[in-house]
Amino acid sequence: MPKKAKAHASRQITLSELVTIQAGYPFRGSIQENPDGDVKAVQPRDISDLGELSADKLITTNLTGKRKADWLQQGDILFISKGIRHFACYVPEDMPETTLAPSLFLLRVKPEYQGQLNPEFLTWQINQAPVQRYFDNSAEGSRQLNIRKPILAAAPIAVPDIETQNTIARLYAASLRENALLHRLIHNRQQQLNAIANDLISHS
């Protein structure tokens, strides 16, 4: 372990300086599943506790509001603003005809920061303890905790140089793969034990 961590030259900045923040699409009422619908919608349940997007389970629905919807683009960040989890999620590829529920915010890197800010890195930072602590202190509501847009906008973000960001983003991506691998190992062990149990019963 390091005696002293390398001090990264980074500056603190509020989130809204780096990204634009848009509310999710104003669906009227709960989002109704409609297999013949034209669009897909990301809801909080589609975002894992590690900040991964499970794109294969998105429901198909129709736009019920008046506003035009934003389609998700590669590099977007989704943020769960309502409920007990306030996680960010990185959108790894363009997702045409896919929008987001009103309980999510859409964060998009401002043009002036293109190339200077790695959105995957930003996603990672939002999900880490310091920013999460900031949300815990600012969440409002008793049952349904809510992070309002101004609160999200003022979240303190540390921005190191782009190389450092990229490395952290790669480390983060690797950690997600590691998590998945470990789960497969657990499943694999379970299969092994099941096979032994089945053998026992069928040969007795």
Place this chain on the structure above:
Amino acid sequence: MPHSPINQQEINNTVWKACDTFRGTVDPSIYKDFILTMLFLKYISDMHQDKVDELSKQFGDNPAMIEAMMASQSFKIPTGSTFWDLYEHRHEAGNGSRIDQALHAIEEANGTKLKNVFQGISFNTDKLGEEKQKNDILRHLLEDFGKETLNLRPSRVGSLDVIGNAYEYLIKHFAAGSGKSAGEFYTPPEVSDLLSILLEPEEGDQICDPACGSGSLLMKCGKQVQKNYNGSKKYALFGQEAIGSTWSLAKMNMFLHGEDNHRIEWGDTIRNPKLQDGNGGLLHFDVVTANPPFSLDKWGHEDAGNDPFARFRRGIPPKTKGDYAFISHMIETLKPGSSSKQGGRMGVVVPHGVLFRASSEGKIRKQLIDENLLDTVIGLPEKLFFGTGIPAAILIFRKRKTDDKVLFIDASREFQSGKNQNLLTTDNIQKIVDTYQNRQTVDKYAYLATLEEIQENDYNLNIPRYVDTFEEEEEIDLMVVRSERLALQNELANLEAEMAGYLKELGYE
């Protein structure tokens, strides 16, 4: 004056809004009676007024003639007792007693038809608060029902169903809103649909629900005859309901749905069965169906031993669980079959315990099976019923079966999940009906069991014993699992090295 076309949603909303007048002041279980009674009064008043207008056009100058013609209407409303008479006086004190008087007068004027229907309801009650508040609430109520959207004249409504639907809408909402207690008077519509289709009521049938609640299951059976016999109304509905206010509701519901050929009795079916013939024997029916209260405590065990109708000759159900008391009663009211007639058939909704509980219930169950009365067992999904999450089952009995087998259908896994309640879709229902009618084993869904098989299971009808829904797991090859494990470990080691590299880059090593 031409009337705008009527819209079901609009009516439902208006009536539901009228409930707001009561919310906060009285409990839904109480105000539902006020709302539903007022809807009934409004409907018969509008119907009345419609007829008066029509006759006035014809015999404008002859009030005696009009009066005479009105006397032959299906509902008679004495002068001064219509909804609009009450509405006119709404700003004066005494709304409560005026409404009560009007209802009483209507009851009197209609002979046996509406006998006692309004006796359980008093608008002039302290439950609505002190005199002034009570008067205000009732004035609001009259005004809500006086809105043009709630103009229920037949000339505007066209068919009876709009009111019937509003009635059902309210009952359903009350059931959903007032939780457990309301479960007693509402069977989810898909379940009554399913029962009414399975039992195939025919033209000329006498149909009975001995625990009829608000009567929706009975009316579904009636609709089934109408649907399958060209709109025929040649059938008769019979019912009995223990709770007075629910019984009133069933009566009003029947009239609102145009089911004039009914006999709905008020009383406890087990302790005091009211549907008797002239000689004091139980009436017998072609179709008997019910969703009786699940595992009713204090169902009348004390007197069951000397039941004058010998309904419990197969055994006396346990003191604290009335399920088999209702089943036994229902069996005893089935018409016998003959070579030409299929005889009585019955469908009853039961909690799963009925399928496997031992001791006295086990004995009754064995007897019913040995007599070859049990036809089909259908397991339903959980969370289908208001007020209880437990899964229920439907038992079909027949006086005259075509074989000595029992068909088991496991329909518990196919449903549409809802927020608080699960739903059976039309497809789910159709699959159950098709399977029931084919009466054949279907892999992982249905099994046609012989008597011997049921005996081998000690007459235990637990559905998984017959319908094997266990999904065979793929044969696991230990060698494949092992090599997969090695590959995963290898991958993990590479990842570990990769991550160490990143950490080094970041200065952590």
